[in-house]
Amino acid sequence: MSEPGPVVLIVEDEPQLRRFLRTALGVQGYRLVEAETAHEGLIAATTHNPELILLDIGLPDGNGIDLTRRIREWSRVPIIVISARGKEDDKVTALDAGADDYLTKPFGVNELLARIRVALRHAQSSAAGPGEPVLEIGPLRLDLTRREVLVSGTQIHLTPLEYRLLALLAQNAGKVLTHRQILKEVWGPGSVNETHYLRVFMAQLRRKIEPDPARPRLLLTEPGVGYRMRES
Amino acid sequence: MKQQQPETASWPAYGQALALVVGSSGIALLGRTAFHLPDVVMLYLLAILIASFRFGRGPSITAAALSVATYDFFFVPPFYTLSVEHARHVMTFAMMFGLGLVVSNLAARLRQEKQQAKVREEHTAALYALSRELVGVPDAGEAAVIAAQHAAAVFGESAAVLLRDRAGKLSLPAAAASAVPLTPTDLGAAQWVNENSRPAGAGTEIFPGASVACIPLTVGLAPLGVLVLIRPAPGVMASEHRDFLEVFARQVAFAIERVRLAEEAKAATLRASSESMRSSLLSAISHDLRSPLAAITGAGTALRDDLGRLGGEQRAELVDTICTEAERMERLIANVLDMVRIESGGMAPRRDWVPLEEVLGSALLRLDATLQGREVATDLPEGLPLIPVDPVLFEQVFVNLLENAVKYTPAASPIEISARASGTELEIRLADRGPGIPVGEEERIFEKFDRGEHAGGGGVGLGLPICRGIMQAHGGTIVAGNRPGGGAEFRIRLPLTETPPTVAAEPTGEAAA
Numbered sequence: 001m002s003e004p005g006p007v008v009l010i011v012e013d014e015p016q017l018r019r020f021l022r023t024a025l026g027v028q029g030y031r032l033v034e035a036e037t038a039h040e041g042l043i044a045a046t047t048h049n050p051e052l053i054l055l056d057i058g059l060p061d062g063n064g065i066d067l068t069r070r071i072r073e074w075s076r077v078p079i080i081v082i083s084a085r086g087k088e089d090d091k092v093t094a095l096d097a098g099a100d101d102y103l104t105k106p107f108g109v110n111e112l113l114a115r116i117r118v119a120l121r122h123a124q125s126s127a128a129g130p131g132e133p134v135l136e137i138g139p140l141r142l143d144l145t146r147r148e149v150l151v152s153g154t155q156i157h158l159t160p161l162e163y164r165l166l167a168l169l170a171q172n173a174g175k176v177l178t179h180r181q182i183l184k185e186v187w188g189p190g191s192v193n194e195t196h197y198l199r200v201f202m203a204q205l206r207r208k209i210e211p212d213p214a215r216p217r218l219l220l221t222e223p224g225v226g227y228r229m230r231e232s
Numbered sequence: 233m234k235q236q237q238p239e240t241a242s243w244p245a246y247g248q249a250l251a252l253v254v255g256s257s258g259i260a261l262l263g264r265t266a267f268h269l270p271d272v273v274m275l276y277l278l279a280i281l282i283a284s285f286r287f288g289r290g291p292s293i294t295a296a297a298l299s300v301a302t303y304d305f306f307f308v309p310p311f312y313t314l315s316v317e318h319a320r321h322v323m324t325f326a327m328m329f330g331l332g333l334v335v336s337n338l339a340a341r342l343r344q345e346k347q348q349a350k351v352r353e354e355h356t357a358a359l360y361a362l363s364r365e366l367v368g369v370p371d372a373g374e375a376a377v378i379a380a381q382h383a384a385a386v387f388g389e390s391a392a393v394l395l396r397d398r399a400g401k402l403s404l405p406a407a408a409a410s411a412v413p414l415t416p417t418d419l420g421a422a423q424w425v426n427e428n429s430r431p432a433g434a435g436t437e438i439f440p441g442a443s444v445a446c447i448p449l450t451v452g453l454a455p456l457g458v459l460v461l462i463r464p465a466p467g468v469m470a471s472e473h474r475d476f477l478e479v480f481a482r483q484v485a486f487a488i489e490r491v492r493l494a495e496e497a498k499a500a501t502l503r504a505s506s507e508s509m510r511s512s513l514l515s516a517i518s519h520d521l522r523s524p525l526a527a528i529t530g531a532g533t534a535l536r537d538d539l540g541r542l543g544g545e546q547r548a549e550l551v552d553t554i555c556t557e558a559e560r561m562e563r564l565i566a567n568v569l570d571m572v573r574i575e576s577g578g579m580a581p582r583r584d585w586v587p588l589e590e591v592l593g594s595a596l597l598r599l600d601a602t603l604q605g606r607e608v609a610t611d612l613p614e615g616l617p618l619i620p621v622d623p624v625l626f627e628q629v630f631v632n633l634l635e636n637a638v639k640y641t642p643a644a645s646p647i648e649i650s651a652r653a654s655g656t657e658l659e660i661r662l663a664d665r666g667p668g669i670p671v672g673e674e675e676r677i678f679e680k681f682d683r684g685e686h687a688g689g690g691g692v693g694l695g696l697p698i699c700r701g702i703m704q705a706h707g708g709t710i711v712a713g714n715r716p717g718g719g720a721e722f723r724i725r726l727p728l729t730e731t732p733p734t735v736a737a738e739p740t741g742e743a744a745a
Contacts, residue, residue: 085566088624106562159738196585196618200735203587214589214596214610221594224582224624 005029006120009050011041011067012082013060017105021054024109025116038062045071052120055099057083057090065094072098076126078119082107088224095178095225102176102225118174118231135170137232138218140209142170151209161186162205165198169219174231176222202227249283249291253298261306272307273324280332284339292339296332300325355476358386359483366487373405375491376457379484386480388464393449393484394422395457402426402458414460418444422458429455435469445469447477449485456488520564524557531557567694570628571680574701581622581705585732588616588651588660591623595630602638611650618732619658625702629710632695633662633722640720641666658726665719674712 008030012018022032033048035041038059045053053071057064068079081094081102091102100119103112135142141150147163149156158166164186169177183192191197206213220228256279260272267275276299284292304314308321316322362382369375376393383391392414394402402422404414414422421433425446432438433445445464449457459481467473531550534542542550589612596608619626630649637647645665652659669677678700680693696712699722703710708726715721 086569106558161738196733197735199584199586199590200618203589206589206593212610214593214612215608216593216597220597221590223591223594223627 005031006051007031007033007048008116009033009035009041009044009048009053011035011038011044011053011059011064012056013037013058014056017056017082021112024112028113030116036060038064038067041067042070045075045077050077051123052116053077053079054116055079055081057081057087057094063090065090065097068094068097068099076123078123080115080119091225092178092180095176096180100175114174114231122172122175135173135232137170137173137230140170140218142167144171149209156208158205158208161201162208165201166205166209169227169229173229176226176228178226180226182226245287245291246294249287249295250298252279252283253295253302255279256299257302257306264307269307272303273328276303276328277331280328281335284332284336285342288343289336289340292332292336296329296336299332300328303328355479358382359479362480363483363487366483369487369491371495372488372491375484375487376405379459379487383459383461383480383484387468387477388445388461390462392460392462393457393488394426394460395488396426396455400426400455414444414462417442418460418462422446422460425458426455429453431469433461434464435467447481449481449488451482451485451489454489456485456492459484517564517568521561524561524564527557528554528561567698570698571694571701574698574705581625581702583620583622583706585618585620586623586626588612588619588658591621591626592630592649594623595627595634598627598631599634599638602635605644606638607644607646608634609646609648611648613652616651616653616658617728619726619728620730620732621706621726622702625705629699629702629724630662632699636695637662637664637666637720640664645719653728656728658724658728660724660726661721662724663715663719663721665717667720668714668718669712669720671714677712678710 005028008025010018010021010032012021012034013036018034018036022034025032033044033050035044038061041053041055041059044050055064055067059067064081068081071077071079078100079098081091081099082105083090083094083102084105091104094102100122101115103115133143133145135144139152142148143150144167149158149163149166165182168182168185179195179198180192183194183198187194187197202219203213206216206219210216210218218230220230222228253276256275260267260275263271280292280296280299283295301314304316304321304325305312309317316325362379365378365382366375369378372395376395380391380393383393392404394404396402402419421439421442421444424438425432425448429448429450430438431445431447433442434440435445443463445461445468447459447461448455449459461468468477531553535547535550538547592610592612596603634647641647641664648661648663650661677693678696680697696710700710703724703726706726708724710722710724712720712722
């Protein structure tokens with residue numbers, strides 16, 4: 001490691017999980033700051049200016065969702081929340097409150113590193129202004145300036161809503177977007193509860209760009225939470 | 233009882249009695265030359281007799297008096313006066329009038345007996361109808377509602393049966409709550425009856441001014457509730473009808489007690505079976521948790537205490553053991569948590585309108601690693617409607633069924649998934665080409681902890697019971713069977729009664745390319 005890696009703040013009360021994260025991330029060159037409670041986490045977030053925060057939703061002194069909201073009042077640092085299975089509501093609330101992604105316990109180290117990479121990349125690209133005009137994800141090629149969609153070299157015709165949906169997911173490739181976030185962006189703030197619109201258009205979109213729409217490889221469903229475009 | 237007439241004749245009856253006497257007089261006057269006096273007397277007696285039997289006591293006495301008067305006026309000299317020449321005529325008058333009295337008394341008694349027989353018959357019919365409807369009643373609340381309906385038909389304008397709970401408090405069964413308006417005063421009277429086990433309200437000595445009559449429902453000395461008659465028919469509480477009312481109340485009380493006892497017996501059986509369920513769950517889980525835990529501990533300590541003797545390949549194998557066994561434990565714990573949620577009734581589906589394709593797609597994605605090398609053929613017709621399901625739970629059904637198929641069938645054998653929608657139902661079929669389900673086991677595999685005789689091991693048999701629990705929570709069903717040509721087949725049925733929301737088609741045109 002020639003240059004020091006990004007600073008990652010871990011807010012986690014379980015010592016075993018902290019130890020695992022410390023080991024797994026330390027090997028990758030990340031510099032770690034640890035906090036055990038939401039209160040400590042808030043202080044660490046202000047004093048250490050981390051480039052990414054890993055935040056457990058269930059903390060002894062309050063929940064990570066509130067902490068996410070507090071941090072979002074003044075910072076756009078990427079936040080990845082850690083939550084248990086079966087707590088889809090918590091995940092959605094955390095994401096809608098400004099978290100960037102989530103991990104479900106138990107998770108493997110590859111998944112952890114992939115999520116961190118995606119979050120850091122999105123933070124950088126949004127800071128750098130408008131992103132790449134051409135996005136390539138697997139067999140999909142999306143030209144944002146020419147509004148052109150190709151799958152394995154074949155041009156695909158999309159309706160305006162399908163295009164906006166695909167473009168939004170592709171620009172956030174690798175990152176989960178909640179139903180609410182997508183509906184707000186594509187259909188407008190008046191339609192955030194019409195999840196069936198989104199589901200019907202997503203099914204149409206899959207039929208156009210997935211070779212087997214019943215086994216999607218690009219447009220992935222996060223059950224009970226939202227959708228995620230596969231990372232390129 | 234409601235339709236019972238009081239023993240007073242109406243004015244038309246008097247009129248008709250009068251007409252009878254006038255008629256007799258007319259006939260006697262017309263045949264005056266041919267008739268002897270005794271014939272005329274007979275004619276009048278006939279009129280009195282008919283009046284007695286047809287019109288009751290009052291009209292018959294009136295007829296007798298009138299007959300005496302007209303007989304005297306027209307046929308007894310001096311004619312056309314009410315005076316009498318001979319004393320023997322007075323005798324005839326007395327006989328005529330006396331006969332009228334005796335006959336009318338007889339007739340009245342006959343009529344009364346007939347009336348009573350009719351009432352008895354009605355009572356018997358009412359009790360029979362009540363008992364027949366109460367026979368198969370599943371719970372006390374429904375018994376109360378039925379009894380109240382019958383009581384209203386028999387005794388008054390409307391009625392309610394209040395049930396007494398274990399703490400002695402009265403309550404109206406939920407099903408009847410909206411139908412019967414009971415005022416606080418009515419409830420106060422009912423409460424008094426509940427506490428004192430004596431009738432009260434209208435027609436009794438206690439609260440006689442109330443608009444309701446309350447009768448205790450008791451079996452032996454045990455109070456079970458109160459029958460409340462709202463604006464009861466007059467005379468319902470009178471002594472001659474009390475017996476019937478008491479028999480009615482006793483029958484209702486017996487029905488309530490029978491249902492209560494049956495409910496208690498059922499609850500006791502359920503408690504017993506859920507306790508035995510819990511203990512077998514515990515023993516199954518502790519076994520299934522210990523074996524992967526043993527493997528993890530073994531592999532972990534081997535790596536930690538290795539003194540440089542383990543080769544690279546052996547180390548990799550131990551690490552792999554730790555990972556797979558940990559995953560196995562995770563699956564087991566997730567299943568147990570799901571099962572507990574189903575058992576505790578805490579699994580209320582959060583329904584949304586979703587395409588089946590999406591739910592199936594996310595299940596296939598989640599099992600991507602497990603399904604490596606498997607052929608999964610999906611056949612979902614275009615135009616399947618959106619289905620009203622909880623996407624997270626419904627995905628779990630597919631995950632469990634697919635994991636099950638992978639576990640019990642040869643590695644390269646194909647799995648087929650298809651769906652068909654009729655107007656009111658969606659049927660999903662998941663079939664494999666494995667050894668199939670042993671005949672007679674098709675239901676047993678949905679019971680908790682069944683692992684199948686030929687199980688390859690791993691995991692308490694909770695996958696299928698969870699599927700069934702989830703389907704039940706959705707108002708659907710899941711059944712298993714064998715398919716022609718070998719292999720198991722699971723059929724999921726989901727009712728489609730609601731109309732899915734429509735999604736307006738987007739105007740085509742300005743397409744993105």
